[in-house]
Each structure stands twice: as C-alpha cells, then as structure tokens.
Amino acid sequence: MPMGNAQPSVRPAQAGRTDGAVASGAARRGGRSRRAGGGSRTERLAPYVLVAPAILIIVLLRLYPLLLGVNFSFTGDGARNGTPVGLDNYLELVDDPLFRTALGNVGLLVLLLPVAVAIPGLLATFIYLRVPGHRVYRSVYFFPAVLSPVIVGAIFNLLLAFDGPLNAALGSVGIGSVDWLGNPDIAMFVVVGVHIWATFGMALVVFLAGFATLDSALLDAARVDGASLFQVIRHVIVPGLSRTIAFVFVTTMVGMLTSMFGLLYVMTSGGPEGSTYLPEYYIWIQQGQMNRPALASAASTALFVIMLVVGLLQVQLLRRAGRED
Structure with a gap:
C-alpha cells in the first residue's frame, strides 16, 4: 500500500514538469520564430532603404x-513664350x-560605333x-582619358592644321596637304577619331x-587545341564578355x-x-546664341x-548574338 500510494504522487509531478518543459520550449521556439520573422522583414526592407x-x-x-523639359518643348519662344504650340x-x-545634318551625323556615329568598341576591346x-x-x-x-576635351581639341588643332606637322610629314613623303578640319567630307570623321582616341x-x-x-x-583549352588568336577571340572571349x-x-x-x-x-x-553638327551642339546654339529655349527643349x-x-x-542585338553563339 505505501508503494501504491507513492506511485500516483510521483507521476503527476513528473507529468507537470514535462508539460511545463514542453510549454517553455514552445514559447522559446515561438519567440525565436518571431524574432526570425522580424529579422527577415528587416532584411527584405534593407535593399529598398539603401x-x-x-x-x-x-x-x-x-x-x-526631363519631364519639365518635355513639357516646355510644347510651348513657344519669343512673342509666344509660354504659350502652348503643340508640335510646332x-x-x-x-x-x-x-x-x-545633326541627325545624319548621329547615323554616322552609329556606323562607327563598332570601331570605337573594337579598339579598346582588342587592346x-x-x-x-x-x-x-x-x-x-x-x-x-x-592617359588621354584624364585630359580635358578642350586641351585635346587644342592639341589636335595644332597637329591637324593645314600647315601643321601632320601635313608636313605627309609632304615629306610626297603626299599633298589635307585640309583635315576644313573639308566637309572628312571633318566629322576626324573629330570622331579624336574623340575615340x-x-x-x-x-x-x-x-x-x-x-x-x-x-x-577556357583560354588554356583553346591554346591546347591549337586555336588561332582570331578563333580565341570569336569563340571564347566574345561569348565570355557578352555583358x-x-x-x-x-x-x-x-x-x-x-x-x-x-x-x-x-x-x-x-x-x-x-557638317560637324551634332544634336547637343545644335541644342547649345539654339539655347545659348539664338535664345530659343523651347526649340532647344524639343x-x-x-x-x-x-x-x-x-x-x-x-x-x-547583342543579346541575340550571344544566344546564337
């Protein structure tokens, strides 16, 4: 009988302790999950805050x-300043x-763009x-990238002058002088070349x-396979550097x-x-010299x-070329 009375008194106590441990463990897990949930929300918001x-x-x-400029482009200049003029x-x-002419020179820039990219790529x-x-x-x-465009322009004005050193060098080998900056057919090519340099x-x-x-x-494998420089550039370097x-x-x-x-x-x-007009130079002329800000905005x-x-x-086009490769 004493033993039978002791067993019931022990079991409820053990059960109570077990239930309390389970409850406290669940509470701790719930607290950790809430803290984890709060941390995840903070992590999700952090990129937007940054x-x-x-x-x-x-x-x-x-x-x-930009929106103000677009809106201003539909207004007038001079006597019609601020007046809506639609598409005039x-x-x-x-x-x-x-x-x-400026738009035509933009087309020329697009055609010369692969050259402007290929030169630094090859180097x-x-x-x-x-x-x-x-x-x-x-x-x-x-080194040329740290020079001011004004300094670069002044240097090449001296080099490309009609009586400058470049024409003097051409004359020494029997080639006539070229009016690099005064010929409408080649002046734009010269300026673009200087800009690329x-x-x-x-x-x-x-x-x-x-x-x-x-x-x-990949380069090592191409060399082992005996690939030429052109093949390495075309099949390894260009696909690898597509972005x-x-x-x-x-x-x-x-x-x-x-x-x-x-x-x-x-x-x-x-x-x-x-012949060397570009849109940005046309904009400056209209705004700074002709005092036509609405036309410059257009x-x-x-x-x-x-x-x-x-x-x-x-x-x-580049993405399509990359997928084809």
Missing part, C-alpha cells in the same frame, strides 16, 4: 527636369537643315594576354575588369552623343558648312528618344 537615396536623387535631378517646335526641327585583349610591355601600355592607353581609355578599363571574370581554363561588350556599346554611344561638345566647339565650331527631347531607341536596339 537604394532610396539614389532613387530620390535620380527622380529629383533627372526624371523631374518638332515640325520646325524637321524642316531645319542643320538639325537634319584589352593584348594586355590580358600579356604581350611584351603590357604594363606600360596599360598606363599609356589610359581621347576616351577609349575608360572602355579599356571596363574590358580589363571583364577579363578578370573570364574563365582562364561587358553590351555595357561598353551603350556607354560609348551615350558618350558620343552627349560628350563631344567640347571637341566640336574647339576644333570646328560646327563647321565647315555645318531638340533635347528628340536626342533623348534617339539615345533610348539606339541603346535598346544595341542591347537586343
């Missing part, structure tokens, strides 16, 4: 002025031969393959950064359309005969649309 300042700056300093400014742009390839003197070339090729250092750095992500085992190439294509095109004003102003001032809007369309087309 990018919010950049988005705010872009909206206030980029998108909002855009129709005037179409009828302006200087603006049509980066040679540096990556460690040709003799690659360390010296790395610094020398980037002055800016390809940045693209070179981007390509070298892309090469850092390239699988070196880098797409980035360089877009940024180079944007730079050509928006960063050549300094060279144009110093080297040709839009001449000869308006030209700015047209330039933005051109950049957007060309950039999207380039990305799509």
Whole structure:
C-alpha cells in the first residue's frame, strides 16, 4: 500500500514538469520564430532603404527636369513664350537643315560605333594576354582619358592644321596637304577619331575588369587545341564578355552623343558648312546664341528618344548574338 500510494504522487509531478518543459520550449521556439520573422522583414526592407537615396536623387535631378523639359518643348519662344504650340517646335526641327545634318551625323556615329568598341576591346585583349610591355601600355592607353576635351581639341588643332606637322610629314613623303578640319567630307570623321582616341581609355578599363571574370581554363583549352588568336577571340572571349561588350556599346554611344561638345566647339565650331553638327551642339546654339529655349527643349527631347531607341536596339542585338553563339 505505501508503494501504491507513492506511485500516483510521483507521476503527476513528473507529468507537470514535462508539460511545463514542453510549454517553455514552445514559447522559446515561438519567440525565436518571431524574432526570425522580424529579422527577415528587416532584411527584405534593407535593399529598398539603401537604394532610396539614389532613387530620390535620380527622380529629383533627372526624371523631374526631363519631364519639365518635355513639357516646355510644347510651348513657344519669343512673342509666344509660354504659350502652348503643340508640335510646332518638332515640325520646325524637321524642316531645319542643320538639325537634319545633326541627325545624319548621329547615323554616322552609329556606323562607327563598332570601331570605337573594337579598339579598346582588342587592346584589352593584348594586355590580358600579356604581350611584351603590357604594363606600360596599360598606363599609356589610359592617359588621354584624364585630359580635358578642350586641351585635346587644342592639341589636335595644332597637329591637324593645314600647315601643321601632320601635313608636313605627309609632304615629306610626297603626299599633298589635307585640309583635315576644313573639308566637309572628312571633318566629322576626324573629330570622331579624336574623340575615340581621347576616351577609349575608360572602355579599356571596363574590358580589363571583364577579363578578370573570364574563365582562364577556357583560354588554356583553346591554346591546347591549337586555336588561332582570331578563333580565341570569336569563340571564347566574345561569348565570355557578352555583358561587358553590351555595357561598353551603350556607354560609348551615350558618350558620343552627349560628350563631344567640347571637341566640336574647339576644333570646328560646327563647321565647315555645318557638317560637324551634332544634336547637343545644335541644342547649345539654339539655347545659348539664338535664345530659343523651347526649340532647344524639343531638340533635347528628340536626342533623348534617339539615345533610348539606339541603346535598346544595341542591347537586343547583342543579346541575340550571344544566344546564337
């Protein structure tokens, strides 16, 4: 009997302790899960908090002025200042031969764009393959990128003058002098060539950064298989750097359309005969000299649309080429 009385007294106590342990364990797990849930929400919100300042700056300093400029392009200049004029400014742009010349030069830039991308790409390839003197070339090729466009333009004005050293060198080998900046047929090619020389250092750095992500085992396998340099570039380097190439294509095109004003102003001032006009130079003429801000806003809007369309087309073409490879 004493033993039988002891057993019931022990079992409820053990059961109570077990139930309490289970309950306290569940409470701890619930607390941890709530803390984990709170941490996951914080982690989900963290990226938005971090990018919010950049988005705010872009909206206030980029998108909002862009919308104001588009709205202003539908108003008049001079006596019709602030008056809605519909599409009159855009129709005037179409009828302006200087603006049509500027659009034609944009087409020329698009045609020359592969050359502007191929030059730093090939140089980066040679540096990556460690040709003799690659360390010296790395610094020398980037040097023009740190020069001001005004300085670059002044230097090449001296070099390309009709009585300058380049024509003197051509005359010493029996070739007649060339009016590099005074001939409407070649002046734009000369300015674009100078721009490529002055800016390809940045693209070179981007390509070298892309090469850092390239699988070196693929290059080693190509060498073992006896692939030529052209085959290595076509079948290994270009597919491996497809995203880098797409980035360089877009940024180079944007730079050509928006960063050549300094060279144009110093080297040709839009001449000869308006043959070196680009949209950004046309915008400056209308705004700064002709005092026609509404027409300049219309030209700015047209330039933005051109950049957007060309950039999207380039990305799509490069993606399609990458899928085909």
